[in-house]
Amino acid sequence: MDNDQRPAQSALSGATKTLLGRKSDWIPGFAPFPGGRNLLGPLLIIATFALSALPFLGMLDQPGDDALGLLVGTESILAMSWTFVLAIRTRWSEWLFGGLDRVYVAHRWLGVVAVVLxxxxxxxxxxxxxxxxxxxxxxxxGTTLAGIAEPTLYLLVLVSVLRWLPWRLWRLTHKLLIIPFGFAAYHMVTAEKPFGNFSAWGLWFGLVIAAGILGYLIRVVGRDAIWRGSPYRIAELIPHPGAVEILLTPQGRPLSWKPGQFAFLKLQVPGLSEPHPFSIATDPQRPGLRFMVRRLGDWTDQLEDAVAVGDRAFVEGPYGQLRIFPAGSPRRTVWIAGGVGITPFLAALQQLPGTSGQEPPILIHAVRNEDSAHARSEVEAAAAQGRIELHYFDSDAGRPLTEQSLLQELGPSGLRGAHVVLCGPVKMTRWLRRLARRQGAKHVESEIFDLRGGIAPDLSRVIGPQLNRMPLARLLSEARIWLRSGRGPN
Structure with a gap:
């Protein structure tokens, strides 16, 4: 082989490995199946699909007609409309589905359903x-527009499913989904169908289309550009190994939240203005906010250099249905955190009584090494005061969190009858949930903190820095912040 060809082939091989990632990157994640009240959301969606099928049922057996083709076309528009409505991030949708993570699972699957239909x-x-x-x-x-809508929808949903694009580009392509929806809706209104546009069924489908457009406008124009959330300013940035701690002070009425909830942070800084969700790590009795941000991509890698004390931020929320404390009578409580997953439990520490004879929550904190044990002094102080019973698992010290080591630490009762709360990496959370169920836990609380979902490796750290070097990207980011804040670019 020519020596000049080897570097090129090596680079190509490296790029291919980066693009393909690991096998686990291609396995889609699933939120736990909802039960009880949390079934109301899925049942409501199913009910709207069943209702929308009624005007076509009488024509399904008509010779020479293809009412089934029209039926699936209208159901595709209904699925797209639901995706826009769920993207608003409302309190009622959280209540119906049992958490924003499940809302976004429904949002993503409805996108897939829309493509298939x-x-x-x-x-x-x-x-x-x-x-x-x-x-x-x-x-x-309208038929011509429908022909354009088809490949556009396929492409945008494919881009949405694959995690190759950085978050900011993914959000931009996601916003373009209104185009195939609008084209398909126009085609439906102008096409021949079993009912007139001003009949009862015509008005129903008009309402479906209007709901989708309104949902899009509320999310993209209202919540992302006009009513962005509660105003804050950066009070302090504290670097930690593998993470950055952000402290914010309110510039008006402070946010109200409960331990276990999270919020979307929208920094008014060029290149970092897209919203990102983080668990709130502050005692709800205090007006300020604290976020522990793990370094996972180009956005988090830039925080220390790009953000300064005094910079403006908006916080949208709070969200989340994670029940840190058991409902009703006192019950054995086990909190299990992985790495920066300690943050929702930090918000609960000050609400716990000190030594009082009542069994304190057991806090299991699994870390890679001692440096990644975030807020260690704070957690150990709570343990010394009798607020929690603390157990550390340190992988580098030869004590990783495994099923055997966890059950040995918990003692004979294990997780039986306990109220178990999980927060950490998705893989860890899933196997712990299965373990808790097998052990007979009374309740298992967790949220899949991956609102984007999808498959393929995340290439933010590969592509993101290249985007940041583009003058046009920075100019657009500064212009966007300027228009929103009413002040000129830095």
Whole structure:
């Protein structure tokens, strides 16, 4: 082999490995199956799909007609509309689904359903003897737009599912989904179908389309640009090994939250203005906010250099249904945190009584090494005061968290009958949830802190720095902040 070819082939091989990642990167994640009240959200969605099928049922057996093709086409529009409505991040959607993580799971799967149903619709003849939606010219134009909507939807959903794009580019492409939705909706309104546009069913589907457009406008224009959240300023940034601690002071009415909840942080800093969710690590009785931000990508890597004390920020929230404390009568409580997953439990420490004869919560903190044991002095002080029973697991010290080591630490009763709260890496949370169920835990609380979801490796640290070096990217970021804040670029 020519020596000049070896570096090129080596670079190509390295790029391929980076692009493909590990096998585990291609395994989609699933939130725990909802139960009880949390089934209301999925059942509501199913009910709207069933209702929307009714006007087509009478035509399914008509010879020469393809009402089924029209049915799946309209259901595709319904699925897209639901994705926009769920993206608003409302309190009622959290209540119906049992947490924002499950709301976003439904959001993502509805996107997949929309793609499948649109493909099905395109493969069908869609010929029915019904009511024209508009004049032939408008109907033909609608058919043309539908032909554009199909590949656009496929591409944007594919980009959304694959995690190759950094968060900021992913958010931009996600916002473009309104285009295939609008084109498909126009096609539906102008096409021939079993009902008129001003009939009861026509008004129902008009409401479906309007709900999708309104949901998009509330999220993208309202919540992301106008009503961005509670105003704060950066009070302090404290670097830690593998993480950065951010302290904020309110610039108006402070946020109200409960231990275990999280919020979206929107820094008004060029290049870092996109929102990111973090658990709140502050005692709810205090007005300020504290976030422990793990270094995971180019956004978190830039924090120390790009953010300064006094910079503006907005905080949207709070969100989350994580029950740190058991409901009802006192029950044995076990908190298990992995790395920076300690943050929701920090917010609860000051609400615990000191030594009082009552069994304190057991806090299990699994870390990679001693340096990654965030807020260690704070946690150990709470243990010394009798607020918690503390157990550390340190992988580098030869004491990793495993099923055997955990059960040995907890004693004969293990997790039986306990109220178990989990927070940490997704893989750790999943196997601990299964273990807790096998052990007979009374309740198991966790939230899948991965609102983006998808498959493939996250290439933020590879692509992000290249984007930051582009003058146009920085100019657009500064212009966006300028327009929102009313002041010129730095």
């Amino acid at each position: 649109m493909w099905w619709h395109i493969q069908s003849s869609n010929q029915v003897t019904g009511v024209p939606g508009a004049n032939p010219a408008a109907a033909e134009f």
